[in-house]
Amino acid sequence: MRPSPARLLNILVPVKRSIDYAVKIRVNQAQTGVETNVKHSMNPFDEIAVEEAVRLRERLKDAVKNITVVTIGPTKASEVLRTALAMGADKAIHVEIPETPGPEPLGIAKALKEVVGREKPDLVILGKQAIDDDAGQTGQMLAGLLGWSQATFASKVDVDEVKGVVTVTREVDGGLQKVECKLPTIVTTDLRLNEPRYTSLPNIMKAKKKPLEKLTPQDLNVDLTPRLETVKVTEPPKRQGGSKVESVAELVEKLKEAGVA
Amino acid sequence: THALVFLEHSNGVVEPASLSALAAASKLGSGDDAKITGIVIGSKDEVEKVLPTVKKLPGLSSVLHSSSALYSPPLPETLTPLFKSVLTDSKFTHFFSAHSSAAKSILPRVAAVMDLPAVSDVTSVEHSSTDDATTFTRPIYAGNAIATVRAGKDIPLKIVTVRATSFAPLSDGASAEGVEVKEFQAVEENAELTKHLETSVSTSDRPDLGTAKKVVSGGRALKNKETFQKTLEPLAEVLGAAVGASRAAVDAGYADNSLQVGQTGKIVAPELYMAIGISGAIQHLAGMKDSKMIVAINKDPDAPIFQVADVGLVGDLYDIVPELTEKLK
Numbered sequence: 001m002r003p004s005p006a007r008l009l010n011i012l013v014p015v016k017r018s019i020d021y022a023v024k025i026r027v028n029q030a031q032t033g034v035e036t037n038v039k040h041s042m043n044p045f046d047e048i049a050v051e052e053a054v055r056l057r058e059r060l061k062d063a064v065k066n067i068t069v070v071t072i073g074p075t076k077a078s079e080v081l082r083t084a085l086a087m088g089a090d091k092a093i094h095v096e097i098p099e100t101p102g103p104e105p106l107g108i109a110k111a112l113k114e115v116v117g118r119e120k121p122d123l124v125i126l127g128k129q130a131i132d133d134d135a136g137q138t139g140q141m142l143a144g145l146l147g148w149s150q151a152t153f154a155s156k157v158d159v160d161e162v163k164g165v166v167t168v169t170r171e172v173d174g175g176l177q178k179v180e181c182k183l184p185t186i187v188t189t190d191l192r193l194n195e196p197r198y199t200s201l202p203n204i205m206k207a208k209k210k211p212l213e214k215l216t217p218q219d220l221n222v223d224l225t226p227r228l229e230t231v232k233v234t235e236p237p238k239r240q241g242g243s244k245v246e247s248v249a250e251l252v253e254k255l256k257e258a259g260v261a
Numbered sequence: 262t263h264a265l266v267f268l269e270h271s272n273g274v275v276e277p278a279s280l281s282a283l284a285a286a287s288k289l290g291s292g293d294d295a296k297i298t299g300i301v302i303g304s305k306d307e308v309e310k311v312l313p314t315v316k317k318l319p320g321l322s323s324v325l326h327s328s329s330a331l332y333s334p335p336l337p338e339t340l341t342p343l344f345k346s347v348l349t350d351s352k353f354t355h356f357f358s359a360h361s362s363a364a365k366s367i368l369p370r371v372a373a374v375m376d377l378p379a380v381s382d383v384t385s386v387e388h389s390s391t392d393d394a395t396t397f398t399r400p401i402y403a404g405n406a407i408a409t410v411r412a413g414k415d416i417p418l419k420i421v422t423v424r425a426t427s428f429a430p431l432s433d434g435a436s437a438e439g440v441e442v443k444e445f446q447a448v449e450e451n452a453e454l455t456k457h458l459e460t461s462v463s464t465s466d467r468p469d470l471g472t473a474k475k476v477v478s479g480g481r482a483l484k485n486k487e488t489f490q491k492t493l494e495p496l497a498e499v500l501g502a503a504v505g506a507s508r509a510a511v512d513a514g515y516a517d518n519s520l521q522v523g524q525t526g527k528i529v530a531p532e533l534y535m536a537i538g539i540s541g542a543i544q545h546l547a548g549m550k551d552s553k554m555i556v557a558i559n560k561d562p563d564a565p566i567f568q569v570a571d572v573g574l575v576g577d578l579y580d581i582v583p584e585l586t587e588k589l590k
Binding site: 227 | 338379567
């Protein structure tokens with residue numbers, strides 16, 4: 001008889017499709033947002049979250065029962081789910097919504113709470129923020145709605161499934177903080193947690209056969225209408241650069257003039 | 262309006278970023294119709310130590326304090342029930358804090374349990390008393406666009422974190438007299454959820470990258486880890502600067518991930534930012550273009566970094582940096 005592990009972990013990883021980090025952002029003519037007809041990919045911090053879930057399985061083996069990825073986004077958001085499946089997630093859920101208006105973190109957190117109710121994860125790993133709206137709220141809001149423990153800005157995650165706790169090293173202002181969270185818990189990822197793998201062609205092919213469930217906000221009984229009004233989106237003030245000096249001596253002079261040397 | 266401002270502190274000193282949050286709250290209005298209450302939370306000792314300073318902060322009409330062993334250090338799980346209790350059915354119209362790592366973890370959680378949206382990292386505040394709406398600007402896409410966001414009357418409590426560099430702290434001048442100081446009974450819930458194990462403040466000789474007044478950053482042109490350190494460290498040393506790196510340098514293994522400046526790394530706005538051997542990819546510019554003075558050293562005269570640099574010097578960094586270091590000594 002094989003001893004069975006204390007707890008089989010279900011991991012849920014919410015991901016977002018956002019404009020690729022290397023794309024130059026341009027505000028649209030109407031000043032309602034930015035030009036979106038550009039390359040998109042998975043929000044980099046969410047990629048780290050998927051990677052961490054897959055690594056937890058590699059470390060804990062059979063103790064990780066299931067890795068589910070979920071996105072709440074327009075039709076094209078399915079692409080990032082396929083990427084996550086190719087990285088090693090088992091199944092995907094797509095809560096499909098129209099392109100506009102973009103939902104707010106509170107709405108997303110409410111939808112995720114419903115997904116948590118259906119999927120019963122022990123651990124939810126999300127990016128600390130999406131590089132589009134830079135709000136950085138969803139994980140904390142979800143933890144609040146569920147009344148769970150939370151560890152934001154994780155740079156190291158150790159799961160002890162027998163004790164039912166997760167030890168997380170967090171990047172805080174000026175240093176590091178270590179906390180022990182009781183399962184179930186919410187972890188948000190920081191940059192240093194890991195480096196996501198590249199997906200291989202065989203894994204991309206395999207991912208096409210993995211289950212992808214489609215849902216609507218109505219299925220989850222949530223209202224994603226934004227409550228804040230985005231009045232306008234504008235270009236940041238232009239920086240007047242371009243001035244050059246010819247020598248180190250001149251550079252030193254400029255630094256002294258500015259009072260920084 | 263009546264704003265509650267979360268005043269963070271360490272060793273009896275109010276965090277400078279919290280003073281900026283206080284300054285942001287003062288933009289809501291002036292006079293008797295615009296009150297500000299500061300709230301101080303911590304262990305009994307911590308609160309007693311910082312309270313005399315807090316009472317004298319400019320702009321405050323009253324101070325709330327609450328102590329419990331559970332509140333040191335401040336964790337979102339234990340502070341959320343307290344804030345909820347302070348804010349529910351209260352006179353408060355706004356809840357402000359710095360966009361600090363602690364407050365960023367707490368405020369959205371508080372907002373969610375009160376079924377309210379939150380506004381992160383605001384750079385301006387404007388309140389209209391005629392329609393009870395507050396309008397904020399906040400950077401999105403790592404500062405490559407600025408969103409103007411309006412929280413209307415239907416959001417009875419506006420929950421906001423504040424970008425410290427956008428609000429200069431108010432100058433002193435208020436007296437402690439007339440400031441009402443009141444204790445708020447601790448709410449001791451959720452103690453079982455998360456245990457604090459340790460907090461280690463980094464003890465590097467270099468200042469912390471995120472808050473440093475000067476930053477010296479290197480890119481892929483630094484060749485390898487040894488050259489990166491050998492070239493940049495002496496310059497950082499004479500300037501008293503933090504060391505940063507471009508994503509390319511981090512990806513190539515020249516510098517630790519924690520030093521990455523850029524959209525997916527740290528976003529910095531020091532008084533001086535020196536980009537050395539950095540071409541200036543979009544995602545790097547997103548992380549540093551709000552710096553006061555940008556200096557670029559690069560051998561390619563057409564490198565995009567020169568377009569944002571206040572002072573550019575074209576040439577071989579291996580000649581320039583040692584010479585510069587020597588001249589600054």
